[in-house]
Amino acid sequence: MLLYNSAVSGNCYKVRLLLAQLGLPYETVDVSVVDRSNRQQLLGDLNPALRVPTLVLDDGRPLGESNAILWYFGEGTDFVPGDRYERARTLQWMFFEQYSHEPYLAVVRFWLAYSGTPEKFADKIPARMKGGYAALDAMEQHLAERSFFVGERYTIADIALYAYTHVAHEGEFDLDPYAAIRAWLERVAAQSGHVAIDA
Amino acid sequence: MLLYNSAVSGNCYKVRLLLAQLGLPYETVDVSVVDRSNRQQLLGDLNPALRVPTLVLDDGRPLGESNAILWYFGEGTDFVPGDRYERARTLQWMFFEQYSHEPYLAVVRFWLAYSGTPEKFADKIPARMKGGYAALDAMEQHLAERSFFVGERYTIADIALYAYTHVAHEGEFDLDPYAAIRAWLERVAAQSGHVAIDA
Numbered sequence: 001m002l003l004y005n006s007a008v009s010g011n012c013y014k015v016r017l018l019l020a021q022l023g024l025p026y027e028t029v030d031v032s033v034v035d036r037s038n039r040q041q042l043l044g045d046l047n048p049a050l051r052v053p054t055l056v057l058d059d060g061r062p063l064g065e066s067n068a069i070l071w072y073f074g075e076g077t078d079f080v081p082g083d084r085y086e087r088a089r090t091l092q093w094m095f096f097e098q099y100s101h102e103p104y105l106a107v108v109r110f111w112l113a114y115s116g117t118p119e120k121f122a123d124k125i126p127a128r129m130k131g132g133y134a135a136l137d138a139m140e141q142h143l144a145e146r147s148f149f150v151g152e153r154y155t156i157a158d159i160a161l162y163a164y165t166h167v168a169h170e171g172e173f174d175l176d177p178y179a180a181i182r183a184w185l186e187r188v189a190a191q192s193g194h195v196a197i198d199a
Numbered sequence: 200m201l202l203y204n205s206a207v208s209g210n211c212y213k214v215r216l217l218l219a220q221l222g223l224p225y226e227t228v229d230v231s232v233v234d235r236s237n238r239q240q241l242l243g244d245l246n247p248a249l250r251v252p253t254l255v256l257d258d259g260r261p262l263g264e265s266n267a268i269l270w271y272f273g274e275g276t277d278f279v280p281g282d283r284y285e286r287a288r289t290l291q292w293m294f295f296e297q298y299s300h301e302p303y304l305a306v307v308r309f310w311l312a313y314s315g316t317p318e319k320f321a322d323k324i325p326a327r328m329k330g331g332y333a334a335l336d337a338m339e340q341h342l343a344e345r346s347f348f349v350g351e352r353y354t355i356a357d358i359a360l361y362a363y364t365h366v367a368h369e370g371e372f373d374l375d376p377y378a379a380i381r382a383w384l385e386r387v388a389a390q391s392g393h394v395a396i397d398a
Contacts, residue, residue, distance in 0.1 A: 094267075
């Protein structure tokens with residue numbers, strides 16, 4: 001398999017983490033998340049959204065969207081619940097991640113730590129920080145009485161939300177008030193086969 | 200079942216459309232998408248994201264995120280493919296919808312047609328229009344050689360993308376150049392049991 005990958009992208013890290021925990025081998029092609037000028041050439045035929053991660057299966061079929069790739073490899077394993085309601089709840093938290101979490105925590109992190117031009121985004125940062133803290137508040141409320149997001153065990157919903165939460169400090173988010181999130185981050189990092197984002 | 204619903208929300212319409220096509224009965228509670236002051240009171244215990252649609256199943260268990268609700272009811276029916284790759288592709292387009300489509304087409308539509316204060320958003324509209332057209336370009340490319348988004352038949356991926364595409368004109372998006380999208384919109388509207396957003 002071939003993963004169009006960015007080392008710093010949390011969305012790509014999700015896929016690398018699950019494939020490591022499943023013991024599945026793959027090769028990577030590095031794609032810049034700053035200079036996007038070659039995206040059409042690299043990904044135009046594989047993923048009309050022109051985003052990474054994009055995965056090409058052994059038979060040549062492409063798959064895009066980090067959380068859809070997690071589902072593809074997670075279905076039928078312990079990483080996706082078998083129960084119908086818990087499966088939908090897993091997806092609920094993954095859609096929450098892409099709609100209410102990533103556009104805030106990941107984007108501020110990118111602007112401040114990886115864009116090379118953080119000053120260009122100064123005006124936009126307060127609104128994105130506010131959205132990020134709203135997402136963290138929702139996670140904290142949910143985790144206050146739970147060990148993991150769904151079914152009291154580690155699933156791809158945890159992988160999806162871990163990716164950008166555990167590097168939230170790179171976007172200058174302060175996790176000190178979020179005791180339940182911090183305990184959950186430690187539980188995720190302690191899972192068998194865990195690899196770091198810069199592994 | 201009880202659906203916390205907004206009549207004008209495309210995300211809520213997705214759920215109403217699938218439940219109609221499956222013949223499943225439900226009751227609704229109307230939630231304003233303009234005055235959000237009662238969201239915590241209404242939804243705080245049901246959905247930490249405080250968004251509609253939120254569905255409460257007959258046994259009292261809540262479910263949030265429109266596309267996760269589609270998956271819950273679609274799994275095991277003709278609306279979700281049985282093949283593993285096609286299931287992941289269905290989710291790929293649903294994550295595309297929430298990340299690359301809804302934040303542009305739905306948000307501009309809301310600002311212009313439903314917020315009551317379109318002038319407040321004038322500065323932000325050009326960037327959101329550009330993102331919306333990028334999403335439409337990706338859809339047009341994919342549909343140029345296909346009848347539906349996945350597996351050449353109608354699935355919940357089509358429902359998810361139909362919801363805000365078929366009312367894109369309310370956000371002043373021009374679909375005239377998108378012949379493949381327009382033909383697909385007609386195919387979706389012709390499906391058995393189809394109901395309109397204002398039905």
